[in-house]
Amino acid sequence: MQICQMNWMQVEQYLKHDDRCVLPLGSVEQHAYLSLATDAILAERVAVDAAEPLGVPVFPVQSYGFTPYFRAFPGTVSLTLSTYLALIRDLIDGIYGQGFRRVVVVNGHGGNAPAGALMAELMADRPDLQVKFHNWWNAPRTMDYVKGVEAGSSHASWMENLPWTRLSGVVMPETAKPPVDSQQFALLDPVRGRKLIADGNFGGSYQRSDSEVLTLWGIAVKETQALIEGPWRADTKGD
Numbered sequence: 001m002q003i004c005q006m007n008w009m010q011v012e013q014y015l016k017h018d019d020r021c022v023l024p025l026g027s028v029e030q031h032a033y034l035s036l037a038t039d040a041i042l043a044e045r046v047a048v049d050a051a052e053p054l055g056v057p058v059f060p061v062q063s064y065g066f067t068p069y070f071r072a073f074p075g076t077v078s079l080t081l082s083t084y085l086a087l088i089r090d091l092i093d094g095i096y097g098q099g100f101r102r103v104v105v106v107n108g109h110g111g112n113a114p115a116g117a118l119m120a121e122l123m124a125d126r127p128d129l130q131v132k133f134h135n136w137w138n139a140p141r142t143m144d145y146v147k148g149v150e151a152g153s154s155h156a157s158w159m160e161n162l163p164w165t166r167l168s169g170v171v172m173p174e175t176a177k178p179p180v181d182s183q184q185f186a187l188l189d190p191v192r193g194r195k196l197i198a199d200g201n202f203g204g205s206y207q208r209s210d211s212e213v214l215t216l217w218g219i220a221v222k223e224t225q226a227l228i229e230g231p232w233r234a235d236t237k238g239d
């Protein structure tokens, strides 16, 4: 169930028997040849595919994230860290205020990690709130599969190249990119960082077969779904 396909009466009904929901987080940033909204598209889709069979509502993705280092790439838009944390705090507060008590945050962008740290504080201040902060792409089973197919796969490589992040008419390189020196990249300002990473892929093949990427997707959906299902704190109401 997506919140965008529900009305308030349906949410009111839902909250009478369940208090789980999902909030996807993305980023609007360069992904080499893929969509600038890749992280938002993937986070929302994996959340919806995972939550739909469970009947758990998924809030619309928070598309903008924290990505100052990609600012020199056209189309990349970052929130400042203080704004981002304030915004995430407001979103969780709003969700909590509605009566949701078990929240799975499905994050699609590594730069959003500070939001994960914030969850500990929000839970400490609200003893009946449970939040799982889930980086869908590097969860154990998903990352094991990626590494098994091709070690060194990273940002904007095949692992993010799915039928729903590809752009029509854009031809992908058939090669694999050697890993970017991420320690160097971390020391650079956005302009010099852009020079280092060139097209923006951090390493790995630009594309792989649909059977491989869809297998990856299936694993990621199952792994996300398992987190929504449980386990939750033992004293919370039944699912």
Ligand SMILES: [Zn+2]
Pocket: 031, 038, 039, 108, 109, 155, 156, 160
């Ligand atoms: Zn990404």
